[in-house]
Amino acid sequence: MQPDWPAEVHRELAAAGVRVVGYVPDAGHKRLIDLCHADRKMRTVPLTTEEEGIGLACGAWLGGEKCVLLMQSSGVGNLINVLGMVSVCRFPLVMVVTMRGQQGEFNPWQVPMGEGSARVLETMGVAVRQAGEPQAVAAHVRLALTRAFEGMAAEAVLIAQRVIGIKSFQEQRSQ
Amino acid sequence: MTLRRREVVRDLLKERKNLLVVAGLGSTAWDITAAGDHDLSFPLWGAMGQAAMIGLGIALAQPKRRVLVITGDGEMLMGLGALATIGVQQPKNLTIAVIDNERYGETGMQRTHTAHGVDMAAVAEACGFRNSELVRKKKDLGKIVHQTQGPNFLQIKVAAEKLPLVLPPHDGVHLKERFRKALSDVLAKKR
Numbered sequence: 311m312q313p314d315w316p317a318e319v320h321r322e323l324a325a326a327g328v329r330v331v332g333y334v335p336d337a338g339h340k341r342l343i344d345l346c347h348a349d350r351k352m353r354t355v356p357l358t359t360e361e362e363g364i365g366l367a368c369g370a371w372l373g374g375e376k377c378v379l380l381m382q383s384s385g386v387g388n389l390i391n392v393l394g395m396v397s398v399c400r401f402p403l404v405m406v407v408t409m410r411g412q413q414g415e416f417n418p419w420q421v422p423m424g425e426g427s428a429r430v431l432e433t434m435g436v437a438v439r440q441a442g443e444p445q446a447v448a449a450h451v452r453l454a455l456t457r458a459f460e461g462m463a464a465e466a467v468l469i470a471q472r473v474i475g476i477k478s479f480q481e482q483r484s485q
Numbered sequence: 486m487t488l489r490r491r492e493v494v495r496d497l498l499k500e501r502k503n504l505l506v507v508a509g510l511g512s513t514a515w516d517i518t519a520a521g522d523h524d525l526s527f528p529l530w531g532a533m534g535q536a537a538m539i540g541l542g543i544a545l546a547q548p549k550r551r552v553l554v555i556t557g558d559g560e561m562l563m564g565l566g567a568l569a570t571i572g573v574q575q576p577k578n579l580t581i582a583v584i585d586n587e588r589y590g591e592t593g594m595q596r597t598h599t600a601h602g603v604d605m606a607a608v609a610e611a612c613g614f615r616n617s618e619l620v621r622k623k624k625d626l627g628k629i630v631h632q633t634q635g636p637n638f639l640q641i642k643v644a645a646e647k648l649p650l651v652l653p654p655h656d657g658v659h660l661k662e663r664f665r666k667a668l669s670d671v672l673a674k675k676r
Contacts, residue, residue, distance in 0.1 A: 358566030365535030369542020395532035399657030
């Protein structure tokens with residue numbers, strides 16, 4: 311049986327005491343976003359661009375709360391300059407990123423940023439954890455939460471497109 | 486008479502007590518420092534466009550405390566989407582004050598979009614801010630900062646002037662840690 315990675319990730323976020331979840335939607339994050347919305351202890355914050363999530367997460371930490379960001383790989387490109395603040399101030403940061411532009415991608419315009427995401431994040435000082443299988447996702451998220459909130463690290467868990475398993479535009483639309 | 490930014494910011498911060506303050510990159514960070522550096526101030530040396538979102542993060546984490554973001558027109562223009570995001574969240578305790586000199590003051594005083602008529606107070610209102618005001622003359626803004634249910638937006642027109650730099654500490658880790666420590670001290674006293 312396939313593990314239910316969105317439910318597992320939600321449990322990890324809840325167990326770590328995450329109170330704010332900022333997101334720009336992705337079809338691959340649909341269920342996790344729904345679970346966070348349904349959790350009365352979490353404040354979900356839809357963002358107009360991923361960059362806003364960095365301000366949100368840093369502000370939440372200044373105010374004494376933990377924030378996690380959900381986005382797709384295209385959004386990683388929108389973060390670059392503001393990740394400088396995370397690095398200079400050693401703000402804790404956890405991002406759960408669903409990958410596009412990989413195996414199963416139907417849109418070639420998603421490929422460049424998908425292929426560049428890990429390198430962009432690493433260049434800006436974010437540790438990258440690649441979750442290639444559904445059963446690996448929650449463990450990576452748990453480690454990222456620990457490293458970030460106990461060690462003031464910036465962490466991204468990249469969830470491979472084959473874990474999400476969307477193969478066509480029609481399939482995405484029908485979700 | 487045209488307002489002057491240092492006086493406006495000094496007035497916004499008078500009797501600040503436990504007000505939580507974020508200042509955007511550039512002139513507004515120098516303005517809040519000229520008014521008196523404070524452990525509950527987080528002046529930005531980068532991350533242009535994020536001052537309002539940092540304010541939202543603090544406001545959501547500390548719903549019982551008042552939060553004031555003081556930023557410039559150029560900085561706010563870089564993150565206008567944040568006004569829509571804040572409009573959705575409706576934080577009652579957040580006020581954003583844009584010190585609008587219609588210029589990019591740190592890069593050669595080039596004209597910003599507000600010099601060409603872009604009306605940010607109207608944008609904030611359209612985004613769902615409970616109160617949004619264009620301020621051109623001296624007035625007491627203490628009530629809106631400390632009491633009025635938000636989100637509140639003030640676009641305060643000021644003279645375009647080059648002023649002496651009054652720089653805050655620039656070690657980011659120090660700025661972050663002093664803010665968290667001062668806030669936890671305030672919260673401990675309340676208990």
